[in-house]
Amino acid sequence: MDFFDFHHHKKNINYGIYNLDIEKTPPDFYYSAGIHPQDIQPENIENQLNWLKSIITENCFAIGECGLDGLVSVDIKIQEEIFFKQIQLANELKKPLIIHCVRKFYEVISFRKKSEQPMIIHGFNKKQPVADDLLKNNFYLSFGKAVLYHLSLQDTLKTVPLDKLFLETDNDDFDIKELYQKVSEIKKISLEQLQQQIVENLDTIKNG
Numbered sequence: 001m002d003f004f005d006f007h008h009h010k011k012n013i014n015y016g017i018y019n020l021d022i023e024k025t026p027p028d029f030y031y032s033a034g035i036h037p038q039d040i041q042p043e044n045i046e047n048q049l050n051w052l053k054s055i056i057t058e059n060c061f062a063i064g065e066c067g068l069d070g071l072v073s074v075d076i077k078i079q080e081e082i083f084f085k086q087i088q089l090a091n092e093l094k095k096p097l098i099i100h101c102v103r104k105f106y107e108v109i110s111f112r113k114k115s116e117q118p119m120i121i122h123g124f125n126k127k128q129p130v131a132d133d134l135l136k137n138n139f140y141l142s143f144g145k146a147v148l149y150h151l152s153l154q155d156t157l158k159t160v161p162l163d164k165l166f167l168e169t170d171n172d173d174f175d176i177k178e179l180y181q182k183v184s185e186i187k188k189i190s191l192e193q194l195q196q197q198i199v200e201n202l203d204t205i206k207n208g
């Protein structure tokens with residue numbers, strides 16, 4: 001039984017979406033590619049954007065990680081400019097966007113209307129009001145390892161519609177099957193139903 005890993009950094013996993021590091025060569029399976037806020041080099045941004053455009057192949061499932069981060073040193077106005085350029089690219093290529101967001105959810109939500117494509121917040125681990133605001137604005141939420149032990153996050157997960165949900169390992173070293181099992185318990189559905197729903201959600205964001 002295979003468990004789709006929506007966002008991971010491990011080259012030995014090919015049932016999922018591999019996060020391609022900047023300036024690297026894409027693999028021959030599903031990957032996402034983007035300019036992460038912490039990787040933005042203002043003096044080199046044209047080259048970074050050209051790299052991104054050049055490596056988008058059929059296997060590129062999504063643009064990302066991209067987004068806004070209140071903790072990195074890159075000026076927020078520059079972050080917003082590069083985020084918007086990646087939204088424009090996603091619109092042009094009809095690719096969903098995998099969003100990295102730290103302490104900038106209000107700002108990220110303000111960009112939602114600029115995107116014609118689905119936007120997925122990866123590694124979601126915030127409180128209920130943030131989840132409510134994101135869902136109200138038609139974001140998807142991808143949950144990771146924190147669901148296994150954060151009770152408040154488990155409570156939030158209960159309120160997330162199944163058709164807005166993804167699961168991921170990100171950088172954490174654990175078996176994603178554990179996460180599927182926990183989420184199936186929390187949502188009171190079978191593992192098979194959960195797997196099928198994730199596959200349907202993937203189809204929805206890929207094909208609209």
